[in-house]
Amino acid sequence: KNQVEQSPQSLIILEGKNCTLQCNYTVSPFSNLRWYKQDTGRGPVSLTIMTFSENTKSNGRYTATLDADTKQSSLHITASQLSDSASYICVVSDRGSTLGRLYFGRGTQLTVWP
Amino acid sequence: EADIYQTPRYLVIGTGKKITLECSQTMGHDKMYWYQQDPGMELHLIHYSYGVNSTEKGDLSSESTVSRIRTEHFPLTLESARPSHTSQYLCASSERTSGSSDTQYFGPGTRLTVL
Numbered sequence: 001k002n003q004v005e006q007s008p009q010s011l012i013i014l015e016g017k018n019c020t021l022q023c024n025y026t027v028s029p030f031s032n033l034r035w036y037k038q039d040t041g042r043g044p045v046s047l048t049i050m051t052f053s054e055n056t057k058s059n060g061r062y063t064a065t066l067d068a069d070t071k072q073s074s075l076h077i078t079a080s081q082l083s084d085s086a087s088y089i090c091v092v093s094d095r096g097s098t099l100g101r102l103y104f105g106r107g108t109q110l111t112v113w114p
Numbered sequence: 115e116a117d118i119y120q121t122p123r124y125l126v127i128g129t130g131k132k133i134t135l136e137c138s139q140t141m142g143h144d145k146m147y148w149y150q151q152d153p154g155m156e157l158h159l160i161h162y163s164y165g166v167n168s169t170e171k172g173d174l175s176s177e178s179t180v181s182r183i184r185t186e187h188f189p190l191t192l193e194s195a196r197p198s199h200t201s202q203y204l205c206a207s208s209e210r211t212s213g214s215s216d217t218q219y220f221g222p223g224t225r226l227t228v229l
Contacts, residue, residue: 004156009154034217041222041223041225042222042223043118043204043205043206043220043221043222043223044157044204044220045220046217046218046219049217089156089157101159101173102159102218104156104157104158105156106154106155106156107154107156109154
């Protein structure tokens with residue numbers, strides 16, 4: 001069964017600190033992996049996208065890594081800001097259909113305190 | 115910022131009412147999607163469309179229906195709302211590229227509460 005598991009479920013850090021969120025998946029055949037940021041009461045917004053051949057991708061203070069062999073990804077946030085408080089969702093796409101079905105994790109709820 | 119809009123943002127209605135959730139995008143995307151999301155849970159695909167006059171059911175069974183008469187518009191309708199329909203409904207769209215590399219752009223969502 002294709003699944004996406006994220007950890008931790010929730011995380012509280014102080015402003016300015018770094019943190020790393022984890023994502024493990026069993027989706028096969030694998031096409032790409034995305035990290036989305038979802039603010040409370042809003043729709044998800046794409047942060048990064050990585051294909052099989054990419055190991056790392058950065059977007060400002062966000063850096064995502066991918067190990068396609070172990071089927072693991074991480075999202076590292078550097079020098080956190082209050083505006084980073086949100087749910088971070090790992091989304092894996094398969095290439096087994098023209099739709100490119102997406103498999104969503106439940107997200108990690110990050111809270112940044114001043 | 116994605117040009118995809120949903121109305122209403124919040125809706126509280128009584129059981130048995132008919133409702134339509136609106137979704138519009140101005141990006142000219144062929145593919146559109148409806149997801150259902152409960153607090154702390156993953157998004158579940160309930161409907162999608164490849165283009166005008168195309169509608170398909172998603173992974174999660176839903177009593178709602180959709181239509182795609184125009185490229186930019188993908189409304190979702192519940193004929194008779196029940197408390198079990200209480201959830202957040204997210205609309206998304208993407209370009210019709212080959213394979214699965216197209217990024218989905220999400221609307222702000224509609225928070226539906228059925229009393």
